[in-house]
Amino acid sequence: xxxxxxxAPNEPAVLTDIDAPRPGDGEVLxxxxxxxxxxxxxSTVLGRPGFVRTWPLTVGIDIVGTVVETTTDAFTSGxxxxxxxxxxxxxxxxxxxxxxxxxAASLVKVPESITSAxxxxxxxxxFTAALAVLAIEDHGLKAGDGEVLxxxAAGGVGSVAINLLAxxxxxxxxxxxxxxxxxxxxxxxGASRVIDRQDLAEPAxxxxxxxxxxxxxxxxxxxxxxxxxxxxxxxxxxxxYGLAQGADLPVTVLPFILRAVTLTGANSVDAPLPLRQRAWxxxxxxxxxxxxxxxxxxxxxxxxxxxAPRILAGQVRGRTIVDLTR
Ligand SMILES: NC(=O)c1ccc[n+]([C@@H]2O[C@H](COP(=O)([O-])OP(=O)(O)OC[C@H]3O[C@@H](n4cnc5c(N)ncnc54)[C@H](OP(=O)(O)O)[C@@H]3O)[C@@H](O)[C@H]2O)c1
Numbered sequence: 037x038x039x040x041x042x043x044a045p046n047e048p049a050v051l052t053d054i055d056a057p058r059p060g061d062g063e064v065l066x067x068x069x070x071x072x073x074x075x076x077x078x079s080t081v082l083g084r085p086g087f088v089r090t091w092p093l094t095v096g097i098d099i100v101g102t103v104v105e106t107t108t109d110a111f112t113s114g115x116x117x118x119x120x121x122x123x124x125x126x127x128x129x130x131x132x133x134x135x136x137x138x139x140a141a142s143l144v145k146v147p148e149s150i151t152s153a154x155x156x157x158x159x160x161x162x163f164t165a166a167l168a169v170l171a172i173e174d175h176g177l178k179a180g181d182g183e184v185l186x187x188x189a190a191g192g193v194g195s196v197a198i199n200l201l202a203x204x205x206x207x208x209x210x211x212x213x214x215x216x217x218x219x220x221x222x223x224x225x226g227a228s229r230v231i232d233r234q235d236l237a238e239p240a241x242x243x244x245x246x247x248x249x250x251x252x253x254x255x256x257x258x259x260x261x262x263x264x265x266x267x268x269x270x271x272x273x274x275x276x277y278g279l280a281q282g283a284d285l286p287v288t289v290l291p292f293i294l295r296a297v298t299l300t301g302a303n304s305v306d307a308p309l310p311l312r313q314r315a316w317x318x319x320x321x322x323x324x325x326x327x328x329x330x331x332x333x334x335x336x337x338x339x340x341x342x343x344a345p346r347i348l349a350g351q352v353r354g355r356t357i358v359d360l361t362r
Contacts, residue, residue, distance in 0.1 A: 039133035048083040056135040065105035070156035071096040071131030073356040081344035089127045096130030098159040108140040116146040120163040121305035147320035157332040157355045161192030166315035167302040168253045168275040175273040179205030182250025187211045190218040195331045195354045202226020236263040243288040258282030265291045277302040336362035
């Protein structure tokens with residue numbers, strides 16, 4: 037079968053032919069119809085260290101397809117399923133192949149209302165966006181409670197987060213480095229305001245700044261998250277899920293002890309099944325599928341190799357679907 041594999045540490049991925057995998061105990065075999073390109077996939081395809089822990093390995097942290105064989109009662113042949121993370125493309129074979137195995141313990145049935153291509157468009161990015169929205173709502177925030185800041189706005193997670201939040205009734209400020217070219221795109225997704233990411237990118241001028249955000253969904257880290265925390269209102273929450281600017285976080289404790297701000301995280305890889313199901317329920321009920329289609333581009337398997345450097349350079353808008361049937 038065709039597959040994109042990471043051949044060895046620090047070597048770029050290649051498109052090649054490999055044997056189809058066999059399902060182990062508690063696993064299903066999936067005929068893969070779609071995958072997607074996430075920031076992590078781009079990094080792995082270029083041979084950068086950090087994510088892959090065993091070689092050679094099929095790349096692709098998202099798998100969407102149809103169950104063709106199962107060793108568990110939880111699924112039957114013909115079920116449309118999706119796996120986001122759970123080690124796919126990191127320590128177990130991922131979705132850039134015509135067949136993949138997946139552990140039933142992390143596998144979700146694709147909701148009826150969502151096509152397989154749309155499930156891949158959602159992928160890890162959309163799933164992570166849903167986790168962030170759930171974290172904000174579990175904190176008690178409601179629409180009308182104040183402005184929500186979404187950083188890395190034109191990226192995959194940011195795009196889905198804006199749409200989900202706007203559909204839930206929140207007023208969303210999108211922070212982007214591509215304000216001129218993506219303003220209409222971001223307001224089309226539901227952002228009520230678009231700001232330049234440079235406003236947040238420099239070292240914080242003060243540990244406490246004007247209180248602007250009821251909540252923050254941050255994929256950028258570093259000074260951006262530090263500034264966002266310094267601007268979060270009393271009792272607000274910031275959800276950190278990414279590190280596009282850096283993994284550092286140069287903050288003081290003042291937002292926490294003087295404004296009772298909460299900093300939490302979203303992790304798509306190890307999310308337990310009930311949380312995965314909650315996130316996919318939210319996506320199936322709330323995400324505007326027309327907006328999802330507008331934020332998505334479809335490529336074939338071989339095109340992944342050219343898309344990888346573009347996603348790392350922040351040049352990809354929204355989501356990229358990989359169509360394995362092409
Ligand atoms: N925790 C998890 O489970 C999880 C899941 C998915 C992704 N992630 C992480 O989240 C981040 C975003 O993932 P993604 O899939 O959405 O990637 P993506 O589609 O490439 O989006 C990232 C966005 O971040 C912004 N950005 C890029 N470089 C930046 C910089 N130097 N300073 C400030 N902003 C910058 C850009 O948005 P603008 O052009 O709008 O500025 C870019 O589109 C990555 O770090 C990824 O590894 C984590």
